Amino acid sequence: TSRSVLLHTGVKCMSQVEPNHGSLTLSSIGFQTETEAENRSKSNKVKSFGSPSENLKSKGKPFDTNEKKKKAFRVVEKQQMEFAPFAAKSFSELGLPHVLIERLEKEGFTVPTEVQSAAVPSILNNRDVIIQSYTGSGKTLAYLLPILSVVGPLRVKGDDGDENGKKLGIEAVIVAPSRELGMQIVREFEKVLGMDNKRVVQQLVGGANRTRQEDALKKNKPAIVVGTPGRIAELSASGKLRTHGCRYLVLDEVDELLSFNFREDMHRILEHVGRRSSADPSSNSAKSERQLIMVSATVPFSVVRAARSWGCDPLLVQAKKIVPLETFSPSEPVTLSRSSPSSAMPSQAAVESLPPALKHYFCVTRLQHKVDVLRRCIHALDAKFVIAFMNHTKQLKDVVFKLEARGMKAVELHGDLGKLARSTTLKKFKNGEVRVLVTNELSARGLDVAECDLVVNLDLPTDSIHYAHRAGRTGRLGRNGTVLTICEEPEVFVVKKLQKQLGIPIASCDFSEGKLLVTEEEKTLSTSTS
Numbered sequence: 001t002s003r004s005v006l007l008h009t010g011v012k013c014m015s016q017v018e019p020n021h022g023s024l025t026l027s028s029i030g031f032q033t034e035t036e037a038e039n040r041s042k043s044n045k046v047k048s049f050g051s052p053s054e055n056l057k058s059k060g061k062p063f064d065t066n067e068k069k070k071k072a073f074r075v076v077e078k079q080q081m082e083f084a085p086f087a088a089k090s091f092s093e094l095g096l097p098h099v100l101i102e103r104l105e106k107e108g109f110t111v112p113t114e115v116q117s118a119a120v121p122s123i124l125n126n127r128d129v130i131i132q133s134y135t136g137s138g139k140t141l142a143y144l145l146p147i148l149s150v151v152g153p154l155r156v157k158g159d160d161g162d163e164n165g166k167k168l169g170i171e172a173v174i175v176a177p178s179r180e181l182g183m184q185i186v187r188e189f190e191k192v193l194g195m196d197n198k199r200v201v202q203q204l205v206g207g208a209n210r211t212r213q214e215d216a217l218k219k220n221k222p223a224i225v226v227g228t229p230g231r232i233a234e235l236s237a238s239g240k241l242r243t244h245g246c247r248y249l250v251l252d253e254v255d256e257l258l259s260f261n262f263r264e265d266m267h268r269i270l271e272h273v274g275r276r277s278s279a280d281p282s283s284n285s286a287k288s289e290r291q292l293i294m295v296s297a298t299v300p301f302s303v304v305r306a307a308r309s310w311g312c313d314p315l316l317v318q319a320k321k322i323v324p325l326e327t328f329s330p331s332e333p334v335t336l337s338r339s340s341p342s343s344a345m346p347s348q349a350a351v352e353s354l355p356p357a358l359k360h361y362f363c364v365t366r367l368q369h370k371v372d373v374l375r376r377c378i379h380a381l382d383a384k385f386v387i388a389f390m391n392h393t394k395q396l397k398d399v400v401f402k403l404e405a406r407g408m409k410a411v412e413l414h415g416d417l418g419k420l421a422r423s424t425t426l427k428k429f430k431n432g433e434v435r436v437l438v439t440n441e442l443s444a445r446g447l448d449v450a451e452c453d454l455v456v457n458l459d460l461p462t463d464s465i466h467y468a469h470r471a472g473r474t475g476r477l478g479r480n481g482t483v484l485t486i487c488e489e490p491e492v493f494v495v496k497k498l499q500k501q502l503g504i505p506i507a508s509c510d511f512s513e514g515k516l517l518v519t520e521e522e523k524t525l526s527t528s529t530s
């Protein structure tokens, strides 16, 4: 009873102080830089609520729910008190362990991105979070770094019971909707951990040999596993993967993971990972034992709802603001809308999901000329790494054939290819052996090829969320990128709708004499939309 009263009062308290979804600052969630802490102790006006590194020290103990609830109050209190500059200039400002920062520097990561500056302290402060930020903004490191601060060889030492080499079991489970994305996340972990510590992370993706994965789990005793929902649920059900004592559950591309396809597996994962077997699964205390981190560029309301029911006082963490989820209602946008308030629900999930530097065009042509337009666009922009999206797997081969016939190296990538073929194809594309990757929705999420300079929709995406994820394969981490949608005349209204829903200009263009020409009419439209 006291728990529910506390929660209830907490919510009430937030809604009083937070009528307009006011953003929180880094410092308002309990994080303070050294200078801030010093100034504060001198003036002694504001009480310190504990830096992330202080919180790390208490990480080894079972999580105290009341403590967490108290923090929710502190969030509200502090929010009124101060505002701090948001983006940290270096990783050392984020409260990460020294040895981890050294590893980051060795790998060339020196400055955190905005979303990393916001998310790392929030997670270090034990908060359940939804991380929402545009594609290619570094969301993977945003959750990976705070996890490695607590789990594995780069963590803050002395905060748990494994100093004598005793293994603690699985401490973090990261779930991704595709093998490619899972493997990419593992590589990001390995980059930071270094070759010597590779075994801390184990890949559990579908399509790979299950027995070998089981043997590796037994032999290497990894602290972190990364995998697809099916394989994780399967291993968990067979008792080969024990995750009840897990501290972190990360759902990367969460809106996709919550889709119908993954329903049963995700239910098992949410019910079992980080839940002690003795606990009553329906009680709130069971919910609070693990820290839940949900991640995506697009956050429909279904994700907010899931975070509320599976998490504990979750925060929505974005590049420039942190907002308690309690402040959202189903009718309100999850992100700050660049589009008109009257636009439909999907737009609310997709706004601000795209890198601001992207250029968007569409070109009208007949169906039989689409591949020719694609080729002319590649030449006009002198694009080197091109991803062309289609809706149906069967048609990919034909496009590859047509491009190759005109001397342009291309390759197809889809889910029906075997694991080996998929990874060789991707490797070929990444190392520049082929110029065009012709693919379907499989590659729309998460695929990180930094050099990709052009994305082409040979078929229209089904909605603005799919457009956003496809488009986000280019223009990663502040780079330039172009997105071209090739459509037939009767489909133009769909492009206009996407433009409106995403709040971005999509200009009509054509190709002539090896150049991209933007039509006058659309130039005006772009200016008025922007």
Ligand SMILES: Nc1ncnc2c1ncn2[C@@H]1O[C@H](COP(=O)(O)OP(=O)(O)OP(=O)(O)O)[C@@H](O)[C@H]1O
Pocket: 108, 109, 110, 111, 112, 113, 116, 133, 134, 135, 136, 137, 138, 139, 140, 141, 188, 296, 297, 445, 446, 447, 448, 450, 472, 473, 476, 477
């Ligand atoms: N602070 C940083 N400094 C330099 N490079 C970084 C930094 N953070 C991330 N990166 C790199 O930026 C690229 C994009 O990061 P990441 O894939 O995490 O983006 P994302 O936001 O998850 O994108 P998506 O929504 O498409 O999955 C990766 O290659 C990553 O290694």
